[in-house]
Amino acid sequence: MTTIIEARQLQKRYGESLAVRDVSFAVEEGEFLSLLGASGSGKTTTLRMIAGLEIPTQGTVLFRGQDITSAPVAKRDMRMVFQDFALFPNLTVWENVAFGLKLRINRGRITREQIKSRVGQYLDTVQLSGHADKMPHELSGGQRQRVSLARALVTDPPVVLFDEPLGSLDANMRKVMQLELKRLHRELRKTFIYVTHDQEEAMGLSDRVAVLEDGQLLQLGTPDDIYFRPSCAAVARFIGAANVLQGVAAVVPGRPFGVQLAGGLRLEAADNVAGVADGEAVTIMLRAEHTGVMPADGDAAGGLRAQITERLFLGEKVRYELKVAATGLLLTAVAGGDQGRLGLGDEVVVTADPRHVRVLPRAAAPRVEA
């Protein structure tokens, strides 16, 4: 694997505010990398700096080791798929797709015959062969996005950039297009850099995910890393449903690692506990699906007692919002099977397998900054 694109300490300032601060990462050739974050996290600005649509205030963008930080947009070997599709409304579907290739005629790099066959081939790829002569406004949202995809891919760029490409599609069309993108990536073996605020989309499509918040890169890793080994509370909270709790490490030789929570509650933890000293303040994460709930009949000394304050039906599973009676602590649990039959207001005992109680790394503790 070789690095195709590298961002080095990218920074973008708009007036007083920093949209992106010191973001660095490397993208491998052929990789599907997602930039994931809420709106205002700096993910789109980062992508636009790679595309050349924004010039970084500081930092460098490298393409195959060459500095392209201030290279003109048109000279960069990458194509972008826009959220609003950005199709040329004065051109037909065919002309839209052929646009990038036709520019090369003037530069003597391609013949008309080649354009014809390539455009036809890519319209086939996105299943729009029958719509070649239509105008963009005659197409549905999903079809327009396919045109914009074909327009980007037809010039055979090594890198394709996506700026929330499915953001303006309805939920069903989005699912269809996700599969399509995954297939295209597998078949074409191009590098995809994909901006999205939808964590499921990012986790499902990508080889690696970069989580951004407030213009900073919080974590870059495989979906598995991000999900099970988040670098900090912010990532843990952002991805999936997780309980992130503050406590104090209770390390007694010969006994399992424990975390003392407020109100005398105690959880045992087993994940990532090496090197944590007794009495140290720690942040732990317990995913909602690893948070067990048992009906609290009779005596249950071992767990936390809580009450179900909300019950959401998710299909095969049920999501409970819980309130720990003793301290008012709020927890989320996702349960299935027998545990899914509890009702609103039921008293439950919360259980947690120590292997799933993860101590979050100290180094990247949540930033306290305005």
Add this chain to the structure above:
Amino acid sequence: MSAAPGTAGSVGPVVPGGPSGADGSGAAGRGRRQLMIWLVPPLLWFTVFMLIPYCMLFYYSLGSTEYMTFKPGFSLANLGRVFCEEPYLSVLLKSARIGAFTAIGATILAYPVAFCLAFHTRSARAKLLIYLLVIVPWWAAYLVKAYAWKTILGTNGIINALLLELHLIHEPLTLILYNQFSVILTLIYIFTPFSILSIYAQLERIPTSIVEASSNLGATTFETLTKIIIPLSLPGVLAGAIITFALATGDFIAPALVGGPDAVMISNVVINLLGVAFDWPMAASIGIVVIGVGTALISVSQYLEHRAQARF
């Protein structure tokens, strides 16, 4: 409905929201009656100041003149004279030519300004400033602005004074005032803002992402301009050009103030027919022809605009 549609047009004592009859006319009927009341003033205005004058114009054009007095009649002879008798047709054509030059000149000047305003002015304050600079001259009376050109181009005007001072000429230039050139120059100055706003409004509709997509696909700025931006802005260009052409062709003040005998335009001819020759039927016939040509032009341009208007 308590009121029959036929009576709704008359200005009867219709009380909005009044007690509705027993025939079940509800909120919809009331809403419609209220709408009618709102429509009465503009309809009246349109009737009194536009419809009736058009009819009168047509009526006068059919009559004839005897001993400088109007005589009603029913003849198309005057309309025929517009096309056959000198100087009407040639003045009409000359006016159209001046109008066309004005429209072309105004478009050429307006396009770069509108383009900068739409794509290269990022700060809202700068945008507002340029916008104001474009509009502010309209606050001054047209007559004053046309007169200003007289003082710029005149024998004792600013240009001649400057050239004399620099010893580039020894006697004042007379070529720059009282001819078609000075009329076109003045008209371009007056009407360019129309073109700017018309083109700008169209350019503003073009999403930035389309321009970005074009350069992302490898197009140079020039290619983006010729292949995307100009085609997409054509409806605005066309609309601006038609307005400018129509206003310039029918202009009276510029030829009267800065135009010489060579730059007599159709409005000046009409004024003379009305005020000097008292040939009202002839004046009305010219009016009919001008209105007819104008309507035809606007229809054609609207058709073209509609066809060229890309849907975003």
